[in-house]
Amino acid sequence: MTKFTLATLRLGAVPIPAIGVGSDYWPLAAAAQAGIAGLDTDIKGVFVNWAVAFPVLRDFATAAANGRLPSSFAIPAAKADLALPIQFPNKLIAVGANYEDHLREMNAVIPKGERPVMFIKPPTTAMTGPGKVHIPDGCAQFDWEVELAVIVGTRMRKVARADAMAGIAGYSVSVDYTARDYFFPKDYFFKADFLLGKGQDGTTPLGPVITPAAFIRDPHDLRITLSVNGVTKQDASTAGMIYRIDEQIAAISQFVTLEPGDVILTGSPAGVGLPRGEFLHPGDRVVATAEGVGELHMEIA
Structure with missing residues (x-):
């Protein structure tokens, strides 16, 4: 099967939904x-009909890889202006305090309970794609x-852990930027x-692509990293999650119905700036990666 990713490109002010195959x-x-029909007009719509759309996308990717499409349609990756790939999920749900090493660096003792810490971010305003991330006004x-x-x-409502992973369409890379002085107010x-x-505007970048779950061997065995100005700050494995992804989905769906295209952030490992008094400044360059999923580039403004 030809591997592909899902992306949204900008052509002027127009979002262009696309698949990534090779370097195009x-x-x-x-x-x-190529005589392939049945795809929606945006990436969110693709996920809404994922069971039908995935085989169509698979055929589309094979046609692109085998030269069955006019080369004039291809947009080289080096020239692509990538935006937030999914515009926009109905819900953006985050799971916090989900890595033991991160709890230790924060001097937090939180025994594993019945469910993880969960919270909602406003998807249409908090989410952004690769590129500039603006420090909120007044944040130091x-x-x-x-x-x-x-x-x-x-759609998942009160789903069992055993069935939860089958409800995942894909994975991406995100950074949950945090205004610590607002988060811990005096x-x-x-x-x-x-x-x-x-949850402030533009503080949750995601992308630059979404990689279908079919191409990820084990989401609980991925290396995730983050660097600032070329210096590695976070370097861990998703094996370090306290609540595995199936646990997260099962817990969320007991109370909130998950819908196609919704995004769940699964927690962050050790290496954040707060314990060392290190914070971001305008001009800093941040690169976040997840093995086999993608590499997200950002500039702090």
Whole structure:
């Protein structure tokens, strides 16, 4: 089977849904040139009909790889202007405190309970693609947290752990940027402010592509990394998750229905800036990776 990724490219102000095959991107609209029909007009729509869309995408990727499509449709990866790949999920759900080494560096003792810590971010405003990430106004402690992102491929309500992984359509790379000084406000009744700390505009980049789950051998055995200005800050394995992905999905779906295209952020390992008093500044360059999934480049502004 020809490996492919899903992406959204910018052509001026117009989003172009595409698949990535080799060193090129092919707009979904080009599928008709190979007699392939049935694809939606955007990436979210593809996930809404994932069971039907995946075999069609597989045939499309094979046609592109075998030269059955006009080369004029191909957009070289080096020239592609990549945007947020899914515009926009109905829900962006994050799981926190999910790596033992991260809890240790934060001097936090949180015994594993019945369910993980879960919270919601506003998807249409918090999410962004590769490129510039703006430090929120008034924030002096802007921190990084690399995360493996899960893209849901089917509706799930009260799903059992044994069935949860089958509901995943793909994976991507995300960074849960955190305004620590907003997240831990002084002289505030509540201990944490999740909206101001983690949900401000443009503070959750994701991408640059979504890799279908069929091409990921084991999502619990992936190396994830983050570097700042070429210096590695986070370097860990997803094997370090306290709550595995099937546990996360089962727990979330007991209370909130998961829908196709929803995104789940699965937690971040050790190496964040807060314990060492290191924070991001305008001009810093951040690169986040997940093995076999993708590499996300950002510039802090």
